[in-house]
Amino acid sequence: MKLKKIIFFLGCLCSGTLLYAQDQERPNILFIAFDDLRPQIGAYGEPEPLTPNIDALANQAVQFNRAYVNYPLCSPSRAAMMTGVRFNNKTWIDGKKFKFQEQIQVQKTWPNQLRSNGYWTATSGKIYHGNVPTSEKESWDIPGKYWKGKYHDGGEKIESKIVEIGGRADQIKTYYEKDSGPASLMYAAVDGPDELLNDGKTARDVISFIKEKRDKSKPFMISCGFARPHMPWVAPKKYFDMYPQDAGKLAYVPKNADRDLTKDPYQGRKGSEIWNEGVDDETAQKLIRGYMASTTYADAQMGRVIQALKEEGLYDNTIIVVWGDHGYHLTDHGKWRKNTGYHVALRCPLIIKLPHSKEGKQVENIVQNIDIYPTIMELAGVTLPEEIKLHGNSLVPLLTQKNPKWENITFTCAKDSYGVVTDRYRFTITPDGKRYLYDLKKDPHEWENLAKDKKYKQLMAEYEEKMKSVVWNKPAASL
Incomplete structure (x- = not known):
């Protein structure tokens, strides 16, 4: 990194006014979200998954090894990331369902604040929980769509090109009947190009933003939301072919x-009370292979977007954030999917590359999805209005300092079970009062x-005391 650029960027971090005043030097921002991607990534030490583009970025970025979401489900996790407010997926006091549309309106989002402060903004794919909500259209110069076309990676055109398919028979049937089956426990390899599926189309849209459609007189913030590896695990055949037939390792289960x-x-959807939702070990292994093939497909689409930045000479002056919206069960504790309080469901990937960075760094501190909002604001030099109250903290000290002061704790919820995760323990209290503590x-x-x-009684009491003051669902000062 050139010395002048290092000095300038660090100066910008200390002075939002300086950063805002020099539009030609303000960093661009590329935000990349993956749906249902746990840290099943080469950069995180996983030997099987093929994720060369995420791994290459991590080699030049800050990789957070202990990143978490406050609620391990797409809707509340994405709403929390966008608003900086924790959500517990409960109802309003008056009984009205607290859905995504209400969650996203609790206060102005960070894309809204960036556009209000001079950024050109565009989005494509899944950044919200589906398409851009009506209330959020004003946050974007181009509020692109999540689904491209009538079907979500289904329909006659795609189904006619399936060359390998497997999983639970009833859910394969659902996929064919509904032409999507977004919750179907199945995999399918299709003989077609990347842009046959929606993530390929999302990459195409984002590349057009970078190369053609953006206002080049302004810095940009572009969000790119990939649907994979959300089920059903449908991907082009070439990504399945990258894995041997016996790829896919079932989760550890003790003998007793x-x-x-x-x-x-x-417990949740019907069938979740059955071990691995009733699939045998051989089918489970093939399903995990399908998850990894879908991940590799999404990784390749990210690679196309990063390459476009480089071709336009924008890579060095762009902040790149890569985030997965929660963790995921791949037979862990006999489960698939998310929405549990287990560590594997709460932990998510998070990688942030600063402008001109060429060396990677790994951070072991506990960080959260609600920390993304204040981080982007500080990096962009945006001063927030007083009415915006964030529950998280800026990650800039962890990005730029060696050993900053940091409290290693996050507060979590899943199905009315509240808890904490620290650098050593996960503690949870379920609605019936049962307590769970894991080292x-x-x-x-x-x-x-x-x-x-009994030797952990005092520790659990301390956690419970901290949990009493945590605010959910509304803007308020963080702990």
Whole structure:
């Protein structure tokens, strides 16, 4: 990195006015979101997944190894990331359902603030929970769509090109009947180009923003939301072919594990009380292979977008944020999907590349999805109006300093079960008052509940006391 540019950028971090005053030097921002992507990525030490583009970016960026979401489900997680407010997916006091449309309107989002402060903004793919809500259209110069066409990676055109398919038979049937089956536990390899599917189309749109459609007199913020690896795991055949047929490792299960999931604290959709939703180990392995093929497909689309930045000479002056909207079960504890309080569902990937950075850095501090809003504001030099109250903290100290002061704790919720994650433990209280405490260093797969051990009584009491003051669902000062 050239010394002048380092000095300028660090100066900008200290002075939002200086950053805002010099439009030609203000950093561009590219925000990339993946749907249902847990840290099943080469950069995070996973040996099987093929993610060369994310890995290459991580080699020049800051990789957060302990990033979490406050609620492990698409809607509340994305609303929290966009508004900087924790959501627990509950109802209003008056009984009205607290849906995404209401969540996203609790206060102005960070895309709104960037556009209000001189940024040209455009989005394509899934950044919200679906298409851009009506209330958010004003935040974007181009409020692009999530779905491209009538079907979401289904329909006769795509289905006619399927050359390999597997999973639960009833859910494959649902996929064919509904021409999408967004919750179908299945995989399918299609013999076609990347742009046959929606993520390829999203990459195409974003590339057009970068190369053609943007207002070149302004810095830009472009968001790029990939639908994969959300199920159904449909991807072009060439990405399946990158993996051997026996790729896909089932999660660790101790020999004495109780496989009766009716005792599990997190139940949801029909079938979730059955181990691995009733699929046998061979089918489960092939499903995980489908998840990884879908991930590699989405990674390739990200690579196309990054290459466009480089071709336009924009890569060095662009802040790039890569985020997964929550963790995911791939047979962990006999489960698929998300929306549980297990560590594997709460943890998400987060990578941030600063302008002109050429060296990677890994951070072990606990960070959250609600930290993204204040981070982007500080990096862009935007001063927020007083009425905006954020629950998270700017990650800039972790991005730019060696050992900054930082409280390593995040507050979580899943299905009315509230808890915390720290650098060592995950603690949760379920609605029936049961307590769960896991030592994430000694027991990373969370099979030994320590809550009944008296020596942890004081520790759990401290966690419960901290949890009492946590604010959910409305803007307020963070802890």
